[in-house]
Amino acid sequence: MKKIAILNGPNLDRLGVREPKIYGKATLSDLEKEIRAEFGEGTYLEFFQSNHEGALIDKIGDLAEGKFDGLVLNAGAFTHTSVALRDALSGSGLRAVEVHISNVYSREEFRHKSLTAPVCAAVISGLGFQGYHAAVRFLLQS
Numbered sequence: 001m002k003k004i005a006i007l008n009g010p011n012l013d014r015l016g017v018r019e020p021k022i023y024g025k026a027t028l029s030d031l032e033k034e035i036r037a038e039f040g041e042g043t044y045l046e047f048f049q050s051n052h053e054g055a056l057i058d059k060i061g062d063l064a065e066g067k068f069d070g071l072v073l074n075a076g077a078f079t080h081t082s083v084a085l086r087d088a089l090s091g092s093g094l095r096a097v098e099v100h101i102s103n104v105y106s107r108e109e110f111r112h113k114s115l116t117a118p119v120c121a122a123v124i125s126g127l128g129f130q131g132y133h134a135a136v137r138f139l140l141q142s
Contacts, residue, residue, distance in 0.1 A: 001044055002069045004139055006035065006132065008049040009056055009076035015101075022102050024128060031129050039136050053078055057088040064092035070139030071096040072132055079104075079114050090119040095142060097135035100125040 008028060011018055016027035032047050039045060046068075048059050056075065063071060071094045078085050079098065089096055098117050103126030105112055117123045122138060124131040 001042060002140055003044040003046070003067060004039070004070045004072065004136055005046045005048065005059075005063050005068050006032075006072040006136075007056060007059060008047075008074045009053075009078050010051040011076055012074060013049050013051065022107075024101070026129060031132060034129060035132060035136060038133060039140070043136075043140065045136075053082055053085060057084055060085075060088040060092050060094070064094055068094060070094065070136075070142070072099055072135040072139070073097070073116065073120070074099045074101070074132075075116055079116050081115070083115060086115045086119055089116055095139060096120045097138055098123045099131045099135050101128055101131065102126060 012028055015023055016025055028049060036045060050056050056078065060071070073096055075082065075085055075098070096119070098114065098120040105125065114123065121142070122135070124134055127134060
């Protein structure tokens with residue numbers, strides 16, 4: 001059985017209420033239900049969200065101890081600012097896919113640069129929750 005972790009960073013706990021024109025009205029709980037409905041049978045899924053950079057780094061370290069086959073990461077704003085998060089990914093040995101709900105390239109210029117993308121196997125941006133589905137599918141087929 002493959003094990004996939006899905007990590008979400010800052011402000012993603014506010015999905016459904018935070019800028020619904022950009023992120024939609026569905027919640028993080030709704031996303032988890034969708035992913036479990038599609039992939040839960042035959043795949044172990046672990047979900048984690050934190051608004052704290054260190055908690056995300058600690059979680060990546062925990063996952064990297066050979067326990068997980070892949071990681072879906074929506075690091076939120078940390079994508080564009082966190083060298084520490086990038087280093088945690090790089091040193092983890094995990095096959096990771098970076099996901100963004102919105103199309104970051106149609107937004108502010110500071111969102112166009114990802115520090116984490118170079119250490120990920122793929123990047124998916126602008127597909128809404130379907131980006132997470134695509135990322136899990138990719139990791140299961142890899």
